[in-house]
Amino acid sequence: MNRRRARLILILLVIASTCSVLFSLAVGSVALTPVEVWAALFGQAENEGHNLAREVVCNLRLPRALSAFACGGLLALAGALMQVLLRNPLADPYVLGISGGAAVGALAAMLLGVGASFGLGAAAFAGALIAMGLVFGLARGDGSWTQTRLLLTGVIVASGCGAAVALMLSLAPEQQLRGMLFWLMGDAGEATAPMPAMLILAAGLAIALFFSRELNLLTRGPVLAATLGANVSRLRLMLYFLASLLTATAVTSVGSIGFVGLVVPHLARLALGNDQRLLLPAATLAGGALLTLADTLARSVVAPQQLPVGVLTALIGVPVFLFLLVRAPRLEHP
Amino acid sequence: MSAAPPPSAPLLTCRDLAVSIAGRPILHNLNLVLHPAERLAILGRNGVGKTTLLHTLSGLRAADRGEIELSGDSYARLGPRCAARLRGLLPQHQGDAFTANVLETVLIGRHPHLSRWDWESEADERIAREALAAVGLAELATRSIHTLSGGERQRVALATLLVQQPRVYLLDEPLAHLDLNHQVAMLELMTRRIRADDAGLVMVLHDVNLAARYSDRVLLLYGDGEFEMGDSDKVLDAKRLSRLYGHPLRVIEEGGRRWFVPEIAA
Numbered sequence: 001m002n003r004r005r006a007r008l009i010l011i012l013l014v015i016a017s018t019c020s021v022l023f024s025l026a027v028g029s030v031a032l033t034p035v036e037v038w039a040a041l042f043g044q045a046e047n048e049g050h051n052l053a054r055e056v057v058c059n060l061r062l063p064r065a066l067s068a069f070a071c072g073g074l075l076a077l078a079g080a081l082m083q084v085l086l087r088n089p090l091a092d093p094y095v096l097g098i099s100g101g102a103a104v105g106a107l108a109a110m111l112l113g114v115g116a117s118f119g120l121g122a123a124a125f126a127g128a129l130i131a132m133g134l135v136f137g138l139a140r141g142d143g144s145w146t147q148t149r150l151l152l153t154g155v156i157v158a159s160g161c162g163a164a165v166a167l168m169l170s171l172a173p174e175q176q177l178r179g180m181l182f183w184l185m186g187d188a189g190e191a192t193a194p195m196p197a198m199l200i201l202a203a204g205l206a207i208a209l210f211f212s213r214e215l216n217l218l219t220r221g222p223v224l225a226a227t228l229g230a231n232v233s234r235l236r237l238m239l240y241f242l243a244s245l246l247t248a249t250a251v252t253s254v255g256s257i258g259f260v261g262l263v264v265p266h267l268a269r270l271a272l273g274n275d276q277r278l279l280l281p282a283a284t285l286a287g288g289a290l291l292t293l294a295d296t297l298a299r300s301v302v303a304p305q306q307l308p309v310g311v312l313t314a315l316i317g318v319p320v321f322l323f324l325l326v327r328a329p330r331l332e333h334p
Numbered sequence: 335m336s337a338a339p340p341p342s343a344p345l346l347t348c349r350d351l352a353v354s355i356a357g358r359p360i361l362h363n364l365n366l367v368l369h370p371a372e373r374l375a376i377l378g379r380n381g382v383g384k385t386t387l388l389h390t391l392s393g394l395r396a397a398d399r400g401e402i403e404l405s406g407d408s409y410a411r412l413g414p415r416c417a418a419r420l421r422g423l424l425p426q427h428q429g430d431a432f433t434a435n436v437l438e439t440v441l442i443g444r445h446p447h448l449s450r451w452d453w454e455s456e457a458d459e460r461i462a463r464e465a466l467a468a469v470g471l472a473e474l475a476t477r478s479i480h481t482l483s484g485g486e487r488q489r490v491a492l493a494t495l496l497v498q499q500p501r502v503y504l505l506d507e508p509l510a511h512l513d514l515n516h517q518v519a520m521l522e523l524m525t526r527r528i529r530a531d532d533a534g535l536v537m538v539l540h541d542v543n544l545a546a547r548y549s550d551r552v553l554l555l556y557g558d559g560e561f562e563m564g565d566s567d568k569v570l571d572a573k574r575l576s577r578l579y580g581h582p583l584r585v586i587e588e589g590g591r592r593w594f595v596p597e598i599a600a
Contacts, residue, residue, distance in 0.1 A: 275438070
């Protein structure tokens with residue numbers, strides 16, 4: 001792998017991502033041609049039909065497509081970082097209960113009547129931090145024994161969060177229930193302001209890339225990383241915090257969507273290798289493109305009925321995950 | 335290549351060093367000066383603290399007391415990056431969580447020589463291929479590390495360390511998983527390397543005879559804080575080694591060399 005080849009792959013992925021967003025802008029109850037989409041985005045107002053297309057593309061589909069893209073990118077990046085942090089290719093924020101914690105925070109805030117998206121975001125972020133603190137506080141270290149303990153702790157915290165979510169759903173008043181359920185399963189339709197999530201994604205990716213060669217060292221084990229000049233404890237703290245922030249942002253903007261954080265980095269690693277300088281941006285772009293496509297399918301396959309996008313990604317993700325698990329058992333137990 | 339230190343500064347200096355693990359002393363008052371082209375072997379029973387001592391010398395954990403200096407500077411003054419150009423550690427193998435090919439794995443050792451946004455250059459790749467050739471793995475450059483045998487993986491780890499080009503080599507059980515041929519080849523390679531570069535070598539060994547043959551000094555860790563250090567041909571004898579391992583050893587003289595063999599009940 002060299003810089004030129006990495007750049008080429010990333011350019012191709014940027015093109016694919018752009019195509020996925022354009023596809024998402026064109027598909028729906030008002031079907032548009034690529035030319036019409038282009039005109040709606042960048043053209044001047046001309047006639048009645050054009051104004052409708054402009055309304056649909058710019059005010060309805062674009063925020064939704066960008067939210068889905070940001071969420072997919074955030075989850076894929078968070079998953080890739082968690083896999084480095086835990087030195088385990090089967091880790092993702094969902095498995096370790098971080099998005100569960102975010103969901104508990106957000107639902108509790110909804111139940112208490114917090115309507116503002118800022119309040120929801122703060123609550124989801126706090127929930128993610130608490131879950132992450134619990135999991136890592138209870139299972140520190142990096143031997144194989146503590147990694148097992150870490151995964152076990154994560155599973156327990158995640159199921160605890162599941163119970164708390166079920167409790168809140170059963171206590172929730174009727175009129176809030178549907179919104180909460182859709183939030184849980186992931187709903188890009190509610191997302192109207194994609195920009196904060198996009199900015200956090202860009203900032204998170206920049207920070208991750210800044211440390212990407214140190215992350216390469218960390219995948220080889222903490223002792224080797226430390227002797228080659230990485231500040232392992234600071235790097236791990238950075239990874240904890242960054243993965244938590246990214247997950248909380250994703251879960252807040254679109255909802256808790258499973259398997260993007262696990263499957264996308266995994267597929268990227270199979271296709272491109274484990275050099276974090278390429279893997280992190282590639283997984284981010286691929287995750288964004290995948291969730292944009294999944295969301296487009298979720299709102300168009302059985303239109304006008306909408307499917308929760310989280311269900312769709314899980315339906316795709318579970319068989320892919322099981323296939324990878326069966327095919328490459330060595331990845332977990334070298 | 336890293337800049338040569340002033341000739342007056344020894345490669346590695348320990349002053350009044352005390353190391354313990356979980357309240358159990360490993361050693362007290364170690365005063366050690368490692369000179370260019372010098373080889374020190376650390377011997378002792380399992381669990382006596384050899385790895386902990388080596389990690390302390392590598393600056394990975396703090397000592398209870400005393401100072402460690404690399405080419406005249408403390409780890410705190412050097413910072414992790416400069417330290418990584420001066421000393422390298424061959425850790426005990428921890429398992430590979432992710433797959434990678436052999437060449438990529440070896441190139442990791444160039445990290446301290448690259449600035450933040452650099453990718454490995456062709457010169458770095460040439461250094462990595464030379465290191466692979468030195469450990470006899472030139473043909474395996476594109477193989478996945480998950481397909482290697484234990485001994486091949488250990489030689490990849492050594493090649494990674496060679497690529498780092500440190501001034502002090504700290505090896506934790508470098509002969510683990512190696513067959514007899516490669517055990518000797520590795521010790522010969524390290525001896526040639528440190529003599530050519532005026533580097534220093536500290537290694538944890540379990541083979542007394544190879545330690546006698548390939549070290550200039552030995553450090554015997556008896557446990558509970560007791561230790562002895564001195565020239566290998568003077569310090570190594572049947573009495574000390576029998577005490578060290580808690581098992582009687584006998585010396586056999588043959589061709590002007592002494593060989594240590596364990597007494598085994600018939």
